[in-house]
Amino acid sequence: METIASRLQAVRLRIADAERRAHRPAGSVTLLAVSKTFEAEAIRAAVDAGQRAFGENYVQELAGKSATLAALALEWHFIGPLQSNKTRIVAERCAWVHSVDRDRIAQRLSEQRPVDMPPLNVCVQVNISDEASKSGCAPAQVPELAARIARLPGLRLRGLMAIPAPDANEAEQRRVFEQMRALFESLRAVHPELDTLSMGMSGDLEAAIAEGSTCVRVGSALFGSRKLSQP
Numbered sequence: 448m449e450t451i452a453s454r455l456q457a458v459r460l461r462i463a464d465a466e467r468r469a470h471r472p473a474g475s476v477t478l479l480a481v482s483k484t485f486e487a488e489a490i491r492a493a494v495d496a497g498q499r500a501f502g503e504n505y506v507q508e509l510a511g512k513s514a515t516l517a518a519l520a521l522e523w524h525f526i527g528p529l530q531s532n533k534t535r536i537v538a539e540r541c542a543w544v545h546s547v548d549r550d551r552i553a554q555r556l557s558e559q560r561p562v563d564m565p566p567l568n569v570c571v572q573v574n575i576s577d578e579a580s581k582s583g584c585a586p587a588q589v590p591e592l593a594a595r596i597a598r599l600p601g602l603r604l605r606g607l608m609a610i611p612a613p614d615a616n617e618a619e620q621r622r623v624f625e626q627m628r629a630l631f632e633s634l635r636a637v638h639p640e641l642d643t644l645s646m647g648m649s650g651d652l653e654a655a656i657a658e659g660s661t662c663v664r665v666g667s668a669l670f671g672s673r674k675l676s677q678p
């Protein structure tokens with residue numbers, strides 16, 4: 448029977464294989480376990496198997512699970528669309544936000560970050576291939592948004608995030624990841640401290656790692672398929 452522990456092991460092997468084939472050092476890609484729609488018990492099982500970093504898309508779910516599991520001191524990453532009236536809980540509970548796509552959200556996260564916590568790690572989400580999606584900043588606007596984030600005291604700019612259009616074929620996904628890498632390299636010429644390219648999910652993590660991803664966000668390959676209706 449497949450368990451969360453065995454799936455986690457399988458995903459770690461996929462990552463290690465992809466690193467090797469891309470001639471990248473072992474351990475250069477981190478695994479973010481995307482636990483959206485799954486119960487706290489599923490997260491506990493992954494924690495027992497050694498996983499510490501979890502990604503959530505919905506603020507209500509983040510609030511509930513991070514409270515339930517507070518004693519485990521997990522590393523929470525927010526990866527979903529963020530409305531400006533819901534930034535506070537993210538600023539207070541998360542170590543990372545991958546989905547910052549506009550100045551107003553960045554400002555609020557910075558203001559609401561508790562002063563006794565380290566700055567919130569931030570990636571700019573780029574709308575690289577999915578014109579139909581409203582999430583993500585246009586590639587041409589990335590330099591300006593990145594520069595603003597870099598000046599905010601409550602935030603620490605770490606890099607870029609992207610989600611390729613869901614209907615893209617493999618060649619198109621690869622092309623999109625390549626564009627992201629180029630955008631990341633050009634941004635790094637201005638902000639040499641950037642170290643995070645968050646791209647790749649259950650179905651395309653190998654292609655993303657081949658193109659330089661440093662963080663893959665994996666949900667269904669770890670926790671099973673999600674129900675269609677989401678909270």
Ligand SMILES: *Cc1c(COP(=O)(O)O)cnc(C)c1O
Nearest residue numbers: 481504526648649664665666667
């Ligand atoms: C749901 C989600 C994932 C995980 O997708 P899987 O295909 O289940 O691995 C990764 N990133 C974001 C932003 C998501 O919303």
